[in-house]
Amino acid sequence: MTSQRHARTLALTAVAALALAACSAGDGRTDTDATPSPVVPTSVPDGAEKIYAQQIDWSSCGDLECATVTVPLDWSDPSGDTIDIAVNRHQATGEKLGSLLINPGGPGGSGIDALSSIALGGFGDDVIAAYDLIGFDPRGVGQSTAVDCVGDAEMDALVSADYDFSTDEGVAAAEAAYATLGKGCLANTGPLLEHVDTVSAAKDMDVIRAVLGDDTLTYVGYSYGTQLGATYAALFPQQVGRLVLDGALDPTLSSQELSLGQAVGFENALRAYVTDCQNGTDCPLTGTVDEGLTQIRALLDQATATPLPTGTDGRTLTGALAFSGIALPLYDESSWSYLTMGLREALAGDGSVLLQLADLYYDRDASGTYTTNSTVAFWAIGCADDRGTTDIAQMRADAAEIEAAAPTVGSFFGYGGVLCANWPVAEAGGLDSYTAEGAAPIVVIGTTNDPATPYTWAESLTATLGDSATLLTYEGEGHTAYGRSNSCILDAVDAYLVDGTVPADGTRC
Numbered sequence: 001m002t003s004q005r006h007a008r009t010l011a012l013t014a015v016a017a018l019a020l021a022a023c024s025a026g027d028g029r030t031d032t033d034a035t036p037s038p039v040v041p042t043s044v045p046d047g048a049e050k051i052y053a054q055q056i057d058w059s060s061c062g063d064l065e066c067a068t069v070t071v072p073l074d075w076s077d078p079s080g081d082t083i084d085i086a087v088n089r090h091q092a093t094g095e096k097l098g099s100l101l102i103n104p105g106g107p108g109g110s111g112i113d114a115l116s117s118i119a120l121g122g123f124g125d126d127v128i129a130a131y132d133l134i135g136f137d138p139r140g141v142g143q144s145t146a147v148d149c150v151g152d153a154e155m156d157a158l159v160s161a162d163y164d165f166s167t168d169e170g171v172a173a174a175e176a177a178y179a180t181l182g183k184g185c186l187a188n189t190g191p192l193l194e195h196v197d198t199v200s201a202a203k204d205m206d207v208i209r210a211v212l213g214d215d216t217l218t219y220v221g222y223s224y225g226t227q228l229g230a231t232y233a234a235l236f237p238q239q240v241g242r243l244v245l246d247g248a249l250d251p252t253l254s255s256q257e258l259s260l261g262q263a264v265g266f267e268n269a270l271r272a273y274v275t276d277c278q279n280g281t282d283c284p285l286t287g288t289v290d291e292g293l294t295q296i297r298a299l300l301d302q303a304t305a306t307p308l309p310t311g312t313d314g315r316t317l318t319g320a321l322a323f324s325g326i327a328l329p330l331y332d333e334s335s336w337s338y339l340t341m342g343l344r345e346a347l348a349g350d351g352s353v354l355l356q357l358a359d360l361y362y363d364r365d366a367s368g369t370y371t372t373n374s375t376v377a378f379w380a381i382g383c384a385d386d387r388g389t390t391d392i393a394q395m396r397a398d399a400a401e402i403e404a405a406a407p408t409v410g411s412f413f414g415y416g417g418v419l420c421a422n423w424p425v426a427e428a429g430g431l432d433s434y435t436a437e438g439a440a441p442i443v444v445i446g447t448t449n450d451p452a453t454p455y456t457w458a459e460s461l462t463a464t465l466g467d468s469a470t471l472l473t474y475e476g477e478g479h480t481a482y483g484r485s486n487s488c489i490l491d492a493v494d495a496y497l498v499d500g501t502v503p504a505d506g507t508r509c
Contacts, residue, residue, distance in 0.1 A: 045075070046079075047072075047077070047078040047079030048072065048078035048079070050079075051070060051071060051072060051207055052207060052211075054069070054211055056069060056211045056212065058089065061088065062116070063090075064088045064089060064090055064115065064116060065088060065089045065090075065091070066086070066087070066088045067086075067087050067088075068084045068087070069084070069085045069136075069204075069207060069208055069211055070085075071083060071085055071139070071203075071207050073191060073195055074191075074195050075195075075200050081191070083139060083144070083192060084145050085136055085138070085139065085145075085204055085207075085208065086136065086137045086142065086143035086144045087112075087134055087135065087136040087208060088112050088115055088116065088134070088135045088136075089115075089132050089133065089134055089135075090115060090128075090132065090133040091132050092128070092129060092131050092132050093128055093129045094129030094130060095129070096131070096132065097131055098212075099131060099132045099133075099209075099212045099213075099214050099218065100127070100131035100134060100218045100220065101134045101205060101208065101209070101217065101219045101220075102114055102115055102133060102134065102136075102219075102220050102221075102225075103136075103138070103222065103224075103225030103228050103229070104222050104225060105221075105222045105223030105224045105225050105247070106223070106224045106225075106377065106378055106381070107138070107141075107198070107224045107228075107377060107381035107382065108141055108373070108375065108376075108377035108378035108381065109141070109223075109224070109225075109374060110135075110141060110143070110372060110374065111135035111138070112135045112136065112142055112143055113135075113142070114135055115133055115134070121483070122482065122484065123220075123483060123494075124490055124493075126494050126498045127494050127497050127498060130498050131218065131497070134208070136205075136208060138201040138228070139195065139196055139200060139201050140189075140192065140380060140381060141373065141374070141377045142372060142373065142374075142377075145192055146373050146377070147189050147192065147196060147373055147376050147377045148188040148189050148373065149181055149185040149188060149189070149373075149376040149379075149380075150181060150185075150376075152364075152368050152369055154180075155362075155370050155376075156315075156364075157177075158177065158178075159320065159321065159358075159362055159375065160321050161174075161177065161318070161320060162304045162320050163415075165395075165396075168392060171392055171395070171415065175390075175421045178419045178420075178421070178422065178423075179421070179422035181376075181379070182422060182423045182424045183424060185376065185424070186424040186425065189380075193380060193384075193425050194425040194426060194428070195384075196377070196380050196381050196384050197381065197384035197385050197428035198227060198228055198381065198385050198430065199231055199235070199430060199431060200428070201228055201231075201381075202228055202231040202232040202236075203235065205217065205219075206235070206236050206239060209239065214241070215239075215241075216239050216240060216241030216440070217232065217239055217240060217241050217243070218241045218497065219232070219241075219243045219244070220244045220246065220482065220497075221243075221244070221246070222246050222247050222480045222482075223247040223452060223453055223480060224249055225246075226245035226246065226247060226248045226249050226444070226453075226461065227249045227250075227251045229245045230245060230250075230251060230434050230436070230461060230464070230465060231251065231430070231431060231434065233439050233442060233468070234431055234433060234434045234435065234465075235431070237436045237437060237438040237439040237468075238438060238439075240436065240439035240440045240468070241440060242443075242496060242497050243439075243442040243443070244442075244443050244445065244493055245442065245443070245444045245445065245461065246444075246445040246481055246482045247445070247447065247452065247453040247458075247479055247480035247481070248444050248445070248446055248453055248458035248460075248461040248462075249457055250460040250461040250464050251431075251464075252434060253457070255417070256388065256398050256401075259388075259402055259416055260401060260402050260405060261454045261456065261457060262413060262451075262452060262453075262454065263402045263405060263409060263410045263413035264454065265449075265452060265453070265454040266327060266330060266406065266409050266413075266451045266452070267405070267406035267408055267409055268449055268451070268454075269330040269449055269450075269477065269478075270409065270451075271289060271293060272333075272449055272477055273329075273330060273336050273339060274292040274293055274296070275289050276333075276336060277292070277336070277340055278292060282340075283340065284340065284343050284344040293407075293408045294408075296326070296343070296408055299322065299343070299346055299347060300319050300322055300326075300408075300411075301319070303317050303318055303319045303321070303322040303351065304318065304319030304320075304322075305319075307319075308322075308346060308349060308351030309349070309350065309351065310350070310351045310352040310355045311350070313368070317346065317351025317352075317355050320412070321351075321354070321355060321358040322346065322351065322354050323409065324358040324361045324362070325353070325355060325356075325358040326342070326343075326354065326357075326409075327361070327409075327451070328357045328360060328361045329342075329357065330478075330479075331451065331478060332478045332484065333476075333478050338353075338357060339357075341353050342354040342356075362374075362375050363375070379419060383420040383423040383425075384425075385427075385428065385430055386427070386429070386430065387417065387423070387427055388416045390417045390418070390421040391417075395414065395415050395417055395418075398414060399414025399415055434464050434465065435464065435465065435466045436465045436466055436468050437466060437468075438468075439465075439468040440468065441470060441502045442468050442469045443469075443470055443472055443493065443496050443503060444458050444461050444462045444465070444469050444471050444472065445471075445474065445480070445481050445489070445493070446458025446472075446473055446474070447473075447477070447478060447479070447480065448473065448474065448476065449477045450478065450480070451478075451479060453479065453480075455473075458471060458473075459471060470502055470503060470505055471505070471506075472489070472503045472507050473507065473508040473509065474486070474488075474489050474508075475508055475509065485509070486509055488509030489509045492507060492509065
């Protein structure tokens with residue numbers, strides 16, 4: 001998750017080369033288990049009886065199995081129009097405990113893609129043996145009934161734009177650009193645009209749980225997936241099984257608290273990167289760590305004032321694209337070498353490497369095609385859930401606070417309210433309370449120097465969920481921890497998922 005104005009979270013931890021090294025899932029099984037009877041909650045919304053009673057029909061899709069689950073378009077009218085939720089499955093390789101749903105983040109990340117490319121490489125063997133792993137694309141995303149907004153050329157303009165927010169004219173220009181985006185989303189998406197909120201997506205997850213035949217939900221959610229999981233726990237505490245919420249996002253935080261926290265998170269991660277870079281060889285950043293950060297700030301200012309050439313179809317590296325290219329490798333310290341390469345070339349006047357990283361950030365391929373709808377889904381879901389202030393004076397005051405706290409990158413996290421200022425459908429909003437009273441134990445994971453979801457959010461989400469939540473801490477860099485950090489985290493989460501063993505309170509890895 002990043003500022004609504006500029007970007008979105010890259011699904012799970014698929015940064016740089018890791019995203020390109022997708023592996024196929026499967027253990028060679030071609031048989032399909034008989035579909036179990038749906039397990040419905042004690043109280044089903046009036047009109048949703050058929051939704052909960054539907055049978056899931058699996059078919060082969062490569063090494064996995066795929067299916068479609070039907071859910072209401074509008075959960076306030078569950079017997080009305082419906083939409084499709086795409087799911088896929090990797091069957092348990094051993095004695096099956098149940099199903100385990102996966103959400104890789106975003107909002108806008110594809111669980112279908114996560115299952116087939118990344119998740120199986122991050123889970124322990126015991127988990128893969130014990131569970132049918134289930135990927136799904138939330139409403140509005142990917143292969144489910146999806147948000148569709150504008151063409152590739154319009155997307156290029158949106159993600160590369162630099163606006164002068166110091167002037168009222170600059171604010172108005174940004175609001176007008178996103179208003180045009182919103183009109184395109186409504187024209188191409190239709191009524192779904194008003195119903196892509198997280199609360200609706202969490203209700204969809206309970207339908208998936210039921211039609212899979214599970215009494216309770218076992219779930220691993222990363223980044224925004226923690227907000228989705230927390231929402232589920234608050235809505236269906238009695239259906240909570242074993243929930244892992246990694247890279248925590250507290251849905252009770254205000255828009256300004258989110259923007260400020262994330263700006264500081266990326267600032268701290270960038271400081272850690274510069275320290276590491278300067279302790280190595282061939283670092284393009286000279287002097288002290290503070291001087292290195294100042295050089296990055298100057299590069300961003302230069303790209304904003306005069307975009308750098310890239311030698312790529314006449315495209316240039318704007319400030320917005322330069323920030324996206326810098327932000328991406330900060331999600332995983334194993335990708336810091338890509339940032340070093342990008343900075344070296346950019347400081348020499350060539351923006352091509354940072355542009356490639358920015359394109360990867362936005363799922364844009366070499367032909368100029370945006371291969372997923374993850375960015376527009378991010379925007380649409382964000383506007384459905386929560387909208388920041390559109391008061392110019394307040395936005396300026398908030399932006400000043402952010403830039404003071406994060407002087408290198410803070411300017412890219414302010415003015416988030418411009419995106420949803422003229423959004424063409426009503427805000428759905430969230431829940432009044434996210435306390436999961438009566439839920440089974442939930443494990444929240446925080447990484448101490450996570451750029452995208454700061455550690456303080458993991459502490460906050462643990463408190464928000466109440467007595468059911470336990471905090472597991474990874475002392476390290478990067479975004480999320482399970483499957484990406486160390487054996488201590490892996491073993492603790494695997495033991496919880498397979499045996500139900502909750503990590504001791506205060507466990508740090």
